[in-house]
Amino acid sequence: MPRTGRFGGFDFDPEVFSEFMSENPTWNDAIIASGVLAQDNTIMDLIGEKGNVATIPFYTPIDEQDSQALNNDGETDNTPAEITGKKQTCMLIQRMKAWKAKDFTKELTGADPMTHVANSVAGFYKQVRTRDLMTTVDAVLSLSGMENHITDLSLTGEGTVGDVNKIDDTTLIFAQQKALGDSADKMGLLVLNSYIYAKYKAMGLVDYNKYTIANAVEREVNLPTIGGFIPLVTDRFTVDTTGTNPVYKTYMLGTGSVLTCDKTNYENPYYTDYDPETSAGIEKLYTKQGYVLHPNGFSINANKIAKESPTNEELGAKANWSLAFNQKNIRMGVIKSNG
Template sequence: MPREGVFNGVVFDPNIFAGYMQEQSCLNTAIIQSGILVEDPIIKKALGSDGNVGTTPFFLPVDEEGDALNYDGKTNNVPSELKNSKQMFMAIGRQKAWKENTFVRYLSGKSPLQNLADHLVVPYWTFQWQQDLLAIIKGVLGVTEMKSHITDLSVASGSITDANKISLETPVDAGQKALGDKRKEFSLFICHSVIATRLLKLNIAEYRKFTVAGAVGEIELKCIGNMIILETDDGTVDSTTPNFPKYHSYMLGRGVILTATKTVDRPYYPDYDPETDGGIDKLYTKQARVFHPNGFSIKADNIATESPTREELATASNWELKFNHRNIRIAEIISNG
């Protein structure tokens, strides 16, 4: 039987803890403020309380149908049929549990599990979802049609020069290469701390104040042009060749990721084992959500289980482009610093 624990000085209640977790959003502030995520009611409704795979329809644009016909009294104005298509999405499910030997509390008077609930569980889940999002970005960028969305300045031998490093012009050029005249639609820049530091030293990046829902007062975020900078040293550097590290920076535009949370049974569940080692307190957590890159379909038949692993999300062959690539606001810059 589950045992009530202690959380924030009161008896642990899974519902209260769930509300606390929702208020503390397990998504990075920079990601939220940049607007790259859009809550999608179609995905939310399709998932409901059961199922983990679904499709969402979209209408194909008409800007590639050629020029308008001449209105001269002789040319027939034959209607073009409006077309639609669909893209497939899949929920990502993750789980993690922790335990505490109550003898530690007996000796120290302090609870590691209490500290986890108060300070650590939200950052943990924030990092996990950030890494899944990064894996998706890597996966879709590997699709053949997205080749022009990658700007590679790096070298693996010889010597590293300024030409191999990110500069003032690099994000602008990379944006134009990927989207043409839509290059200004990027709003988030994900990069390694080495890249962020270089941008600051070159006076390319600056701090700006933002008002974030739920925050007390304004917060400052680093920006480059119209993009908010999100620093993460995990998954943004390839050190296979130590003297020539390759730093991967990613540019994303507003609304590029459709998202929805999926209901899971008992997302936060306390339990107690009175037999082992004098008593063990446990906290089980589960979360599920969709991060769907708008304009792609995930090939659900390629996914081995009912939830894609991070490695599967990062595999290009598990994705299929559905939009014209010029409408995908994702780009990558690879540099040596």
């Protein structure tokens, strides 16, 4: 049974701790405000109590270019066109982590490492989900058919980096247009390296706008914007230093480009234990989370996933993904540059 009582300076109850974790934002306010994540709890209904894969059907768009209107001339038959559909497949991602600390450490030094753990779990899983998301985005953007969603200015081999390999004040505008054409305004979030963000600031392209964000309590916040995008600045996942010249990756993500939901039927998602014998006492916390982070418009091939949850490496393998939507309806893109 889960251990109740005091844990790391807290009154521990598994249900209360689970609620506390859910109240801590899984993503920071910039991503919430951008609308990139589309909460879709029906996915868990499709997955079921014991499953880990869901097939999401969708209608193909009724497009006048594909099926033009007929001429009503009194002679032409108005033959009905059949409504068609396709499907995309998503998979539950499951992660876990445990921590421990010796009583002796606290008794000897006065430190309280498990209090630190209890205060850090929400942030830790935010980082885990961010890694899973960005790994997935990299993979699906590399698929055949997604070439227009990549603006590559970078010089990766030998040579001198010039202005043509760097962003300027028009790069973002034309990268949007290349990716989505007349739907370019459907992008919302810009995930970029701090160096690239500094360049945009130096070019005078960072504005500050006021937004009202509804979480538990509505509040007004000032968020920077770049060309209508909300920037999320992170030095993780946004630079590749494996080549001769560093390549900075600036991701454009649109509203609803990622479908998400949480697994809610774990028996003991947060569990404490105490070992009074080893090392004169060890306090432990076991955690696990399950969630869907599915790039809308793609399918994961669950048959290529070795076990019951995809690893980060499997999420990042483009061979495990396929394009389901028309590429113009994929609200994602990336700019690669040397600065």
